Amino acid sequence: MQVAEASTPKPTLPDAQTVTSVRHWTDSLFSFRISRPASLRFRSGEFVMIGLPGDNGKPILRAYSIASPNWDDELEFYSIKVPDGPLTSRLQHIQPGDQVILRPKPVGTLVLDALLPGKRLWFLATGTGLAPFASLMRDPETFERYEQVVMMHTCRTADELTYGRELVENLKHDPLLGELYGADFAKRLLYYPTTTREDSPLMGRITDNLQSGKVNADLNLPPITPETDRAMICGSLAFNTDVKKVLEGFGLHEGANSEPREFVVEKAFVGDGV
Template sequence: MNEVVDKALRGMALLSVRNIRHWTDRTFSFRCERPAGFRFRSGEFAMIGLMVEGKPLLRAYSIASPAWDEELEFYSIKVEDGPLTSRLRNLAEGERIVMRPKPVGTLVHDALNPGRRLFLFSTGTGIAPFASVIRDPETYEKFEQVVLTQTCRQVAELDYGRDLVARIAADELLSEMVGDKLTLIATTTREQSPAMGRMTDWIRDGRLATATGAPLNPETDRVMICGSMAMLQEHKAICEELGFIEGSNSAPGQFVIEKAFVD
């Protein structure tokens, strides 16, 4: 049996779990050790999971920690009957997850042409890759303004993003790097909050332009999008209507979505 497990783990990394935090009854995050020599670009994802009946059960998870971090962070939704998340949600510190150490993804700077403003549109746990991007020095070297948006159903589901931005502001090095370039726009769709509505509606009715100083413009703005399938398709359609060209690692453009989650 050990030989079978060893074969199944070939090419995988076993990572000890640390710092688990349950944000709501639907979301949680955890940190784990980073394999020696493991490199990734902020915004990429990796295949992570658990050993189940002697085999690795893996799913794509965006890496929420920046590329310079000594640990890896992941932010996940809890799905009661999900093959993997129903098990991951019960993780305890000291347990180990498995990871295929081959990060990939299109939510990276290499897939975008230079611009002045960077918009990061997310819903729910789609904020995870942007948690990495907004802590990357390259982001602030390339853009004069960074706008992170997150839309959730309930107010409590916005806590991860708000806590992240607060920690950046409280960190001496990060706050100096970010300065006043980063703006968070957090909205809800069900529970009443100071900012209501989907970001697609904000784009269409001008609220986003009012909040950020100017409408989306393919000449100056670059866009990354991460969320549900319907959200991705709607945001992509809006970008294309405005004249944005989709980019990729091989052909940089003006907006990108994570193709792995779409396909």
């Protein structure tokens, strides 16, 4: 892994913020942090448009979920690297001190207010779809509203799970959450990482592990029901569609900011081709 950090010079481009650190997790995954405008307010789980100036002078912008919680002084993002992608082919080379364009108008469906009250909250993600949940897992309000949070994250290889695994391990020692929930916090946040191409302790697609009940058996959880369980989905369009069908099979219904229900789906996701 490569990590780079720098001080925060004043941005000079319109709508720009300064890169403060960059970390390359694998050959295809990296995260970075940028300065946060003093006026920016967002709900954990929302996304913003970020990008770089294009060759023709017009900015290349894509929707990125904010991976940092709403109380953080900086903004964190988690991204794939696409060699021929209009944005990430260049974004992957940013260094501390560089500038990126930020359109500070956060929106999104993966917010706590879009769900009805419940007992258990499931975060269901593949790849960099973990980003909004990285924000929500670090927000104390998530654990004020739910007795348990289950983070299911699936990638092809174990290395691709490193960002999420390290984040969850650090949360167990987080001073704020530890002060609020003490030793019980480890029981309140359940982490279930699986691989699909490389052998690992836990394997299989999220849809299969949900439908078979394997995840429930492994974590000693009761079956998913609309009375107790809520869920958020973030991944590719195909993944979102497949998981949505599974949740509907359990009797859950899709909600939105305007009509909270049992689960929500992120429709703006940075995937292949960015």
